[in-house]
Amino acid sequence: MSRRVDLRSDTVTQPTPAMREAMARAQVGDDGSGEDPTINELERTFAAFVGKEAAVFVPSGVMGNQIAVRVLTAPGDVIIAGRHQHVVSFEMGASARNSSVQFATLDDTSGAMRLNEILDVIDAEIDHQPHVGLVSVENTHMPSGGTPLDLDDLVALRHAVGELPIHLDGARLFNAVVATGTSAAAYCAPATTVMSCLSKGLCAPVGSLLAGSASMMARARVERKRLGGAMRQAGFLAAAGLVALETMIDRLADDHARARRLAEGFATAFPESNYDATSCRTNIVAFDHPRARDLVAQLGERGVVGGTIAPRRARFVTHAQVTDDDVDFVLEVLQRFRLG
C-alpha cells in the first residue's frame, strides 16, 4: 500500500491506549440528573484549568459555541467577530438559526481583530445600529494558520468594552497555551465564557467543554438540554477527556515543531504563495495559493492529504498521529512536486 499522511485536521486523531483503559474503568451515572461522577470531575478539572467557577461537558465545539451565544445574547443582537472565525463561517449559520442574532464581521486576516474597529461597532449604537450583545474571539485562530492571540490584546479588549460579554472560542486553546507559555487561566480571565475541544489535538474521541460563572453554566445546562445535548452515561467519554487534559497538553509542542518544518517545506515548494513559514506558531499550516484546490488534489494523489478552507487557501494540520518520519516523507514529496 502506498504511503498516506493525513494532514486534513487534528480531529482525525485516535484515542490513546490510556484513554481506552480509562473509558473501560469509568464510573458513570445519569448526567441528566448531574449524577455522572466522571463528567462532574471533568467539568471541575476544566473549570480549574481555565479559572472559571463552573463548566459544562458538551458533545461538540459547535454546541459549546452555540450554547454560549444562547446564554449571552438576545434575539436581534449583533455579535462582533472576525470574518473567518468558526462561529461565523464554519457552523452552517447556526447562530442565526438558533439564536436569531447577526454578526458584525471584522477583518481577522492576521488572527486578531483591531480594537478600534470593535469599538466603532459598539459606538455606532448611538447612530441607530443594532445592540451589540457579544464579542467573539478565537484562540488559536484557525484560518490565519493557528495563530495564538496576544494576551495583552485580550486584556485591552476587556478594559475597553467594560461589562460587554466576551466569548473565547478556544477550540485549540491549549495549542495557544503551549506555544506562548501564557496559562489557560490568564488567557481566559478577560473572557466571560470559554469553549475548548478535547477531540482535536488532545486526542479524546468526543467532547468539548464550556466554562464560565456558576449562574451562566446553570443556564448553559438548560440550553444544552434544549439543543438535545444532554448525554446520560457519557462519563465514558469524560474519562477519555480527563486523560486528555492530564496527559496530552504538553505533547502539543511536538505537533508545533513538526508543523513548522512542514511550513518551511511548503514555503519553499510554493514561493508564489508568499507564505511566511515563521507565521506558523502552532499546528496549522495555512497559505493562499491561486490553485489551492488543484494543489491539494495533486498532493493527495502523492499521499500528502490536506484540505482547502477557502477557494484559494490550503491547509495542512499536524497532530499526534503524524510522526517525524511522516514529516520527512512529506518534505521529500514537496521537493519533487510540480503542480500539473
Ligand SMILES: *Cc1c(COP(=O)(O)O)cnc(C)c1O
Ligand atoms: C473545530 C472547531 C470548532 C468546533 O468543534 P467541533 O467539535 O468540530 O464541533 C469550533 N471552533 C474552532 C475554532 C474549531 O476549530
